[in-house]
Amino acid sequence: MTSVLLFADAIKSFPKEYYTIKDPQKQKEEFVKILYPLILQAEKKIQKERAFAENFFTKLERGDIVTPAEQEKLKRLAKKYRIKSLYDKEAYRKRIDTIPVSLVLAQASIESNWGKSRFAREANNLFGEWTWGKRGIVPKNRAPGKTHKIRIFDSLEGSVASYMRNLNRHWAYSEFREARYLARKSGKPFNGFIAAGYLTRYSELREKYTQMVKETIAKNDWSLYDSGDEASPSMELGSEMAMLSKRLYLAQQF
DSSP: OOOOOOOTTSOSSOOGGGGGOOOHHHHHHHHHHHHHHHHHHHHHHHHHHHHHHHHHHHHHHHTOOOOHHHHHHHHHHHHHTTOSSTTOHHHHHHHSOOOOHHHHHHHHHHHHTTTTSHHHHHHOOSSOOEEOSSSEEOOTTOOTTOOOEEEOOSSHHHHHHHHHHHHHHOGGGHHHHHHHHHHHHHTOOOOHHHHHTTOGGGSTTTHHHHHHHHHHHHHTTGGGGGOOSTTSOOOOTTSOOOOOSHHHHHHTTO
16 A cells, blocks of 8 residues: 655645555554654744744843834744743743654544544544634533533644644643753753653543553654654655654664
8 A cells, every 4th residue: 555645734634545554553654654744843833933032032131122023923922822921031931842752642642543533533633622612523422511522623733733832831731841841951851751741631541641641652662753863753844754663764774
């Protein structure tokens, strides 16, 4: 079977061909091939926002002129990331930062059942995000009196971006952000395995859920994506991407 589309801008939902894959391992590999470029694309946007905030405060501290356009952009970032004090530099550093790739992959695979859940198919919702707005899917087993719906996304890319924004600004994940901030400040690693331990509020399963995330990362060797060196998987948007499982990845090294 030919490989599923691998371009970040070429896919809005899991293609029909994905659901015809019978081999579980092959389907897992295709799952990552589809999501990995979308993750990198979302991370790149966050990196640009972080760089802007850093440059803004550098200019401010040097006494350089800050333009009205730059002020407005900072206000938009503060609103997006729910930063209460506009000139709180450390708040931007804590909230505008990337998410370990292995963590994104693990949570997406768990929450969407490898893209096969009803919500992934019908709503492009990979992370089980809720909404209380008009647009959403009512869960079949929603408890009486509950009003939440499963949020609908126009694309998988939108789901990935929303998930990252959620981790970066929701009060429930303040411990996650604090741990990431301190790790970056001290030069220590903050990979998906470590990050998972700070997400007990993501699921009603609490510690059992974080253990599931860690086991998923370990089982699939996704820590490769967090190594941050030349040996980690990489890709160029707009060109075909190879190797996304450890087996495929290692095969390229010889």
